[in-house]
Amino acid sequence: MANSWAKDRANAFYMGMAGLSVAAVLAGFSTTYFFPGVRGTLGIPWVAHVHGWLAMGWVVLLTTQVLLVRAGKTRLHRRIGWMGLPLALSIWASSVPLGRWVAARDLPEQGGFAYAAFAGTLISLTLFLTLVIAAFALRSRPDWHKRLILLATIVLLWPAYFRFRHFLPFVPRPEITLALLLADLPILVAAIRDRVRFGRVHPAWAIVGSAVFVEQVAEIAAFESGITATLGEALFALFD
Template structure:
């Protein structure tokens, strides 16, 4: 199984996932960011735009990297990969700044929900960076590396999935439907793909992916409650 897990880099699966992710970003943030910017009905500090540009850059880089692997251009793939961790850190820092600005904007109207959202964003972005660090550390093990990069990208994309609620307002419980079920369904798809093609599920999907789904489920279940509410209030007070 380890051999087949390592050899499936050249398939369309990873490239296809990247293209789907780019489409979700275009649809989700097109409604809440791109269109309002064109209409000049949205203004924000520079770091908000930096966060959007760097996150989009990550998705585009994922697509480019998957294409380079398919074309067997490994040296260029490795050189471009050196940008991954610095870019992830830019996304992390600018994302926290953006979430803090949003919390200040939404207070006091939304109350503790605004600070809880800040806490959730910080935890989500930190998990994303940790996954990128793990992917870089495992770069000599392609079966682990590519799955960890994809898992980091899944983690990064959930805000875009959540914004699909603006396009489909009739869908009930959008926080569960879009930001949990739909956003993390690629983990299940990837695990089933491994099972079908290799006869087993790779540890990244089986353990790390499962842990990520559990963590996100707990965040949604206990959003703005108990320790999560206290964490959001504490981190808001610390950052402001």
């Protein structure tokens, strides 16, 4: 298998995925971060800025890494790549105080929904961090490494897609149509691309990608059943 996947280097597909990630962040957060920031109407704590720019840093790093591979600068790609692990850890760590601040802000109006959102944020970013750690553990397997990094990025970016609801208010159930189906569509596209290019779908997409989608569907089900709200309340108290 290693030989057949070895052809999958410096391909335009990865540049396209990186470009899509940048576009999703810029478009999704334009209405809730970038434009209000320019107008001076954000009103958010410093940790929100830190978390946001760390997440944007991940997308910039992804794009840089793809460009380096396309330029044939593999050695530099590997050296810079080590920045990804502490960056992912920082993104996860900054989500805890930020998520708690958001929950405390929304509790008076949203009640259990605010707790559930806090739990959902931590679950999602724990999944992101787990995928990043797995990708780094498999750096010697480039076919796995690059696909796990892309999967981690897809998981990280669902909040950007969810914010598309601000300029697509007619879309029903945005937590499903935007934050789940649209956000995870790149997994299906990548699997189809593998099937066309290699005649089979890489296990990273077929197995791990499917597991990611199932986990996110389970999150939505738990969210609507109230289980996530109970968990979120416990986490809210734990991180007090």
